[in-house]
Amino acid sequence: DVKVTQSSRYLVKRTGEKVFLECVQDMDHENMFWYRQDPGLGLRLIYFSYDVKMKEKGDIPEGYSVSREKKERFSLILESASTNQTSMYLCASSLRGLSSYEQYFGPGTRLTVT
Amino acid sequence: DQQVKQNSPSLSVQEGRISILNCDYTNSMFDYFLWYKKYPAEGPTFLISISSIKDKNEDGRFTVFLNKSAKHLSLHIVPSQPGDSAVYFCAASVWTGNQFYFGTGTSLTVIP
Numbered sequence: 001d002v003k004v005t006q007s008s009r010y011l012v013k014r015t016g017e018k019v020f021l022e023c024v025q026d027m028d029h030e031n032m033f034w035y036r037q038d039p040g041l042g043l044r045l046i047y048f049s050y051d052v053k054m055k056e057k058g059d060i061p062e063g064y065s066v067s068r069e070k071k072e073r074f075s076l077i078l079e080s081a082s083t084n085q086t087s088m089y090l091c092a093s094s095l096r097g098l099s100s101y102e103q104y105f106g107p108g109t110r111l112t113v114t
Numbered sequence: 115d116q117q118v119k120q121n122s123p124s125l126s127v128q129e130g131r132i133s134i135l136n137c138d139y140t141n142s143m144f145d146y147f148l149w150y151k152k153y154p155a156e157g158p159t160f161l162i163s164i165s166s167i168k169d170k171n172e173d174g175r176f177t178v179f180l181n182k183s184a185k186h187l188s189l190h191i192v193p194s195q196p197g198d199s200a201v202y203f204c205a206a207s208v209w210t211g212n213q214f215y216f217g218t219g220t221s222l223t224v225i226p
Contacts, residue, residue, distance in 0.1 A: 004157070031212055040123070042116075042203060042218035043158075050212055058213070090157055096212060102148055103214065105157030 003027070004106035006091050012112045019078040021109050023091030030096035032074035033103060034058075034066065036087040043090065049074055050096055081113045117141045118206050120217035128225050133191040135220050137204035140185065144206040148214070149178060149189050152201045161202075162189070194224045 007022035025032065033048040035058075045058030047066040055066050063085060067075040074093075078085055088110050092103040119138045127133045135149075145166035150158035164171040164178045164187070171178050177190045191198055201221045205214040 009155075035216075040218060042118075042120075043205075043216035045213060045215075048213065092157070094212075102160040102163065105150075105159070107155070107157050 004091055004093055004104050006089075006106040006109050008109050009107060010110045010112075012114065013078075013081050014114055015082060017078075017081050017113075019081050019111065019113075021076040021078075021089055021091075021111070023074045023076070023093075023106055024072055025074075025091075025093040025104070026072065027093065027104070028071065029093035029104075030071070031094045031101075031103075032068065033092040033094075034064075034074065034076045035090045035092065036060070037090055037108070038087050046076065081111075083113050085111065086113045087111060115140075116218070117144075118204060118215045118217040120202075120204060120220050122220050123218070124221040124223070126223045126225060127194045129196055130193045133189075133194045133198065133222055133224070135189040135191075135202050135204075135222065137187045137189075137217050138185060139187075139206050139215075141206070141215075142185065143208050144215075146207045147178070147180060147187050148205045148207075149176075150203045150205060150216075151198075152203065152219070158203055191222075194222075196224045196226050198222060199224050 034046045035043040049068040065077045091106040094103040095101040148163040149161040152158040201219045204217045
């Protein structure tokens with residue numbers, strides 16, 4: 001079974017803090033993704049990575065950065081947290097090939113910025 | 115701009131009856147579609163998929179229908195069970211792409 005783990009289930013941070021969200025997958029997937037889920041907006045893609053040290057912006061990258069130094073690990077960084085970044089953050093991974101593959105999600109991190 | 119839309123935020127169905135969840139998309143390049151199910155405090159889990167070369171795909175109690183001309187897909191759950199109560203997301207992709215576009219979700223409640 002694919003396992004995607006996220007470092008924290010719940011996180012509370014102050015405005016202006018630098019925040020790191022970590023994601024690890026154990027199935028040797030090439031692709032990894034970071035989404036945020038908000039009521040009425042569904043899942044929106046922040047960044048994805050299709051290989052180590054490679055990254056692509058998603059639909060809402062502003063205020064975020066990412067790091068992928070190892071294949072199994074994908075980090076989301078909030079450089080200076082703001083209250084509008086309070087959200088559920090979901091990490092996912094998938095195989096990469098000539099076609100799309102289903103994504104496997106972690107349990108999510110509920111981030112509150114005060 | 116939302117390329118995948120689920121216009122019903124919520125749906126309630128009696129146990130044993132059919133649940134029909136709908137999804138519309140705007141991008142005619144999409145040719146691969148998935149449904150995910152999400153329980154509270156858990157990540158979404160893959161449920162069923164369909165490619166544009168088909169108009170129907172069935173897996174047990176779950177059937178997905180695709181109407182390409184209308185850019186519409188639907189998920190049928192028959193019979194509905196209380197354990198099906200969850201938020202359902204549809205997602206769409208270009209077959210050769212890596213990015214999925216998700217809808218806003220429909221919260222299904224199955225009443226015992």
